Amino acid sequence: MAMATIGNSGAAERRVEDEIFRRGRDLRGSGFRTMLFAALAISILFLVVLLIQVFVDGWPVLDERFGDFWSGTLRSRSSDDKLGISQGMIGSFWIAVFVAVIAFPLGIAAAIYLEEYAPDNIVTKTIDIAIRNLAGVPSVVYGLLGLFLFVQTRELKDSTLYAGGITLAILVLPIVVITAAEAIRAVPSSLRQGAYGVGATKWDVIRTQILPFAAPGVLTGTLLALSRAVGEAAPLILVGAITGRLAPRDGSFLSLEQFSDRFTAMPIVIVGWVQESGRDAGFSAAAGAAIVVLLAFVISMNSVAVVLRNYFEKKRG
């Protein structure tokens, strides 16, 4: 009704409108807005500068010999036709598989237990805080853990793909638990109560209501964790990923033997080539190209996460 009165007297409306939107009325507000925009611009600027530099560095390699680069291996000279990233990609792919197979089920199960079954007492709270802290522990520390648990205690002291894979799975486990728990916590309680109301058991409620509803959030979290694992170099350096040369192996890319064999991974390949670039400047182009490929790999994984999340969100709609 009040709106209607103002609307009827055009002059008063205009006066109020002018007053509200007068230039300089909300100086602090616009200052704040500019500041926020600057913060956003600066963060994006860093990313853009980095991306441009990497693309410029790596473009010659990607443009001229992408096929060879994709199927090539670690070599001693940047001018070598066989220089490439196949070994790094294979290592990173299997590390991703390890993380998916080990960290996802364990992490999601732990999150369900913590959110749905664990009693609300001091023990649970302590565990919760511990997991949050673990998620913030520097990745090198996980590397030391992996070195001690999976490399040094083995009879044949050797660095294997499964030592690297399990180490990175442990590294992202807390992240998976936290994101899955948050997603489960976000399930509206009306949904549970409704299900209980029609006589569902706790198991039914979790299986048919909570998990499907939480699936998009859980999925996003897990795939982001996967991207993190694929990009980590520090733990793999400690676990002993190979920098110099990995001889071509017999057997296919899918053979299980390679789990107990030496390995390398994309971040290690990149670190190695950046170091080599002091001796042989051509390696900086190779490193740039490898970074572009790793970025594309991670971005496509994240896009899969977005697509899957949208799919499940639509389903639950």
Added chain:
Amino acid sequence: MNSRLRQMLKLLALFTALSLTAAACGSDADTTTDGTDDASSDITGDIFISGSSTVEPVSVRVAELFEDVAPGVSVDVEGPGTGDGFKKFCAGETDISDASRAIKDSEAEDCAAAGVEYTEIKVGIDGIAVMTNTASPVACVTFENLFNLIGPNGEGTTTWAAADSSLPDAPLDIYGPGAESGTYDSFIEIVLEDLAEEAGVEATTRTDYNPSAEDNLILSGIQSSDTSLGWVGFAFAANADVKLLEVDGGDGCVEANADTIASNEYPIARDLFIYVNNAKAAESEALTAFVDFYVSDAGLQTAVAEVGYVPLAEAARDEVRSAWNG
């Protein structure tokens, strides 16, 4: 309701299967091997080399060349550092240890205690370049100059003249490798050690310089200041936009280049070694064949030069071969 979960699983399975096939297709391309049918191509075996990251490219290059001769032998190489390499070597975990310095007494004792006997093989020479900015007026430095500038007595000085009165009065910014580096150890051993003993101070560098594990950062540090000073492996500095200083080790100023380093005229050079586990070489035909190949001209000359180091002189190569062949 159950169908949702099943659909989710199906989707995941599909995604996994897709990525597996994609990856499997990718790997087909890289399993193609060179069709060499040489006589020694029937040797098979695994060789693992660890140690110095400086020597790593030499061993990798030799392994690449060896692959054409004996494709059945797989050689893996890593480069965590000379010290870490010897730890693994003396524990019997590696067949060959790359080293950018001779084995230390303490390391030799570890090897002896573990019953690991080895053969030391000199494979090449890496000069250490002392460098400054291309704009710097300095052309030649003596070991005394370097000791005054970089040694512990230079601590706190900010100009060349303040550290050593015979040098120009210009700002002094020092960049070099950190204490974990083999180049750092070699520099102290070759340049600073004797003078430090004479001066009665500890054989080390001043603490207030800019250490870096990345040779690239050292080079960009040198480029960033007009009268900078630094040292780095010759192979790294040779192609960079910096001025290599002549060095006077007591016999006059000598320019740093491949010839002066190979002939031992240039005073700051270090030998590069590989250490071969004798027991493993006796057991493994592959390892023996690989080291034979390493000490041939393909290794000591071609591979060493190809990755940017200085090959040994003719006489020294013969000496190495007779040492290996017993």
